Amino acid sequence: MNLRRVWVQCIKELVEFRRDRLTVALAFALPVAMLLIFGLAIRLQIKNIPVAVQDFDRSPFSRDFIARIDASGELVAIAEPLDRSPTALLQAGDVRAAIVIPPGTQRAIAQGRPAPLQALVDATDVVNALTIKQILTAASVFVGAAYAPPSVASYVPARVALHERIWFNPGGNEALYIVPGVYAVILALYPTMLAAIAMVRDKERGTIVQAYASRLRASELIAGKCLALECIGLAEAVAIMTIGFAVWGVRFAGDPLPLLIGTPLLVCCQVLLGLFIGAATNTVTSAIQASGTVNSLLAVLLSGFMYPVFAMPLFFQWLSYIVPTRHYINITRDAFVRGAGWPSVWSELASLALTALVLAVGAWLPMRRMQMTD
C-alpha cells in the first residue's frame, strides 16, 4: 500500500465533500436535530396514562383507592359517568383502562369476603397494560389492607423489607440515559450514509473508471476514503458531544480513554460498512436507502438504545453482538454514566476492533479487481 496515494485519495474526498454546501450542512444539521429531538422530547418513562374510574361504591375505600392510583404519577384517574359500559369507554379511545368499583366493595372487604373490583385494560399497548396491572395490584393490596378486618390484614407480618437503591443515575434523569445512547445511534447512521455516498457516487458518475485505469489499488482507494470519512465522522462526534455537554450537562463519569479509543473505532466500522454498501450498489439512491433503512432500524432498534437487548428472542440477542452500535452504546453509557472504565468495556473495544477488521475485508472484496462490473 502506497501511503501517498492513500493520502491523496483522502484529500480528494474531503475536497469533494466540502464543495457540496448542502451536504456539509446536512451532515451536521441531521445529527444535531436528532440529538435535540431525542434529548428533549423522547421519554420512555410511562406517565399520565388516562384511566376511567366508575365508582359505584362511593365509600372512603373507593376514594382512597382512586387517590392511590392518581398518586402513582403513571396513571391519571378520570371519573366517568356510571351509565357507560367499560367496553364503550375503551372503544372510544380516550382512556386506556376502565376500572369499576361495584357497590358494596368496602363492605365486602371489611367482612373479609372477596370483593368484586374489576378492571378492563386496553392491551393494545402491552407496556401500558402491564404497568396498569402492576399499579392496580399494588394499590388494591395496599388500600385493601387498611380496610380489611384484622384477621386478614394485620395478621400477616411483613417478612421482608426491601430497600431499593438505583445506582449511577439515582434521580432517574432520562436525558442521562437517552443522550449517550443517541451519540451511538447518530455515529452509526450518518458516517455510514456519507461513506456509502462517497463510494457509489464515482460509480454513478462513471468517474470510477479513471480510478480503475490508474495505478490506484483497491486497498488504497478504500483506505483513502475511509480516512476522509473518519475525519468527518469524528467532527460529528465532537459536535454532538459538545452539545450534549452544553445542553444536558452530560460529562465524563470516569476514565475517558475507552471512549477516546472507541469512538474512532466505531466510526471506522460504520464507514467501512458504508463503503461496503456503496461497493455493492450502483446508484446513490439505492446505496443510501440500503444504508439508511436497514442500518437505521438496526442501529436504533437492535442496539439496546431504546429497548433492552436481553428482552429480545435469543437469536436476535446473538445477532446484536455483530451490531457495532450495541458495543459502542455500552462504551458511551459507561463513559458518561457508570464510570467503571476498562474492566467493563475492554471486551466491547475488542469486539469493535474485530468488526472493523471483518468489514474492511468485506469492503475490499467487491472492489479488489478494480474492474467494471457487467
Next chain:
Amino acid sequence: MSGAFSWRRFLVLLRKEFIQIMGNRQVLYILLFPPIVQVTILGYAMSPLVKHLTIAVADESKSPASRRLIDAFTANGVFVPQGALDTTAGVYRAVQSGTVDAALVIPADYARSVARGAPGDVQLVLDGVNSFVANISAGYAALIVQAYNARTELPPPLSPQITFAYNPGLVTAWFFVPGLLGAILMITGVLASGSEGIREKDEGTLEQLLMTPASSLEVLLAKIAPLFVLFMIALLASIALSRLIFGLPFRGDVVLFMSISSIYIVAAIAIGMLISTFAATQQQVVLISLFTALPLMMLSGAFAPIQSMPPFWQTLSLINPLRHYITIVRDVLLKGTGLDVIWPNVLALLAFAIVAMWISAARYRSQLR
C-alpha cells in the same frame, strides 16, 4: 403544455413510468423489501418488556429462609440469577462494572430477624444506567416482595379482576407492527418518491418532458401512480405476513382501512415530491428526506409513548401524519374501531395529504416552466 387533462397522454406517461420502475431491480427491491421484511423481523425481535435481567445474589444468611426468598425473586423470569452465593462486596463490584443489572443482598442476620417475627432487611441495587429498565424492575421487585410477604393461607384482602381487552395474550408484535408499518412506509415513501421526482432533473430529461404537450398534473400523477401501486402491494403483503406470523387481527373494516392507508401513502409521496423540488441532486434529496422523515418517525408514538413527552412536543406531534396513521392502524386492526371514533385522525391525515400534494404540485409546475 397547458390545456385540459388528457387521459391518453396520461396513460402514455403512466406506461413510461411503470416501465422505468419495473426495469430497475434495485429500486423495486428497495421499495418492497423494507415494508415486508423489516416489519416482520422487527415485529418479532422488538420487545419493550423487561425480563431476563441478570441479578447477582449475595446470600450472607445462607439459610432456608433466604433461599426461599431468592426462589421467589427468580421464579417468574424477570430476574435471572448469575453467580449465586457471592459476597456483598462481590455483587456490588458486579453492578459497578456493569456485568449484572441488579444485585440482591441478604444480610447475615436475615433468618434470625424473620424467625423473631421482625421484617428482614434486604437490599436491592439496580443499575440505573438504563433508567427505564431500572424503574420497571424496581416495580417488579416491589410486587415480588409484596406477594412474598402476603403468602399465607388467607386470601389477600382485595385482588382485582383484571381483563386485558383487544390483546389478551399481550403479544408485543401486535403493538409494534402498526407503528413499524407506518414508520417504514413513511421513510421509504418519502425516499422513493423524492428520488423518482429528481430523476428527470438529474438525468437532464426534464427539458424533454417540458417540451411535450403533457401538463404538469399529468406528469406528476403518472409519476405518483406506480409508486402508489407498489406501496399498496407492500402494505397488503406485510399485513398478510404479520397475520400469518403473529396472528395480527384485522377486526375493523377492510375498505375503510385501505382508503385511509391510500391517503397516508399519498401524503408520504407528496412529501417526497416536495423535497425533490427543493433539491438539486439525488444525494441532497436523500439527506433532506431523512432530515424530514426521522423526526416524523421519532415523534409519532411508534416507539416511544406520546403521553410521556413534554407538552410542547405532544402538541407538535398533532401535525405529524404518521402519528395519526399509527393511531388509526392500531384502532382499526386491534380494536375494530370505525369512522365514528377515528374521524378526527382521518380528517387530520386528509388535510395533511391535500396540503402537501397541493404545495408540491404547485412547486413541480413552477419547476417545469
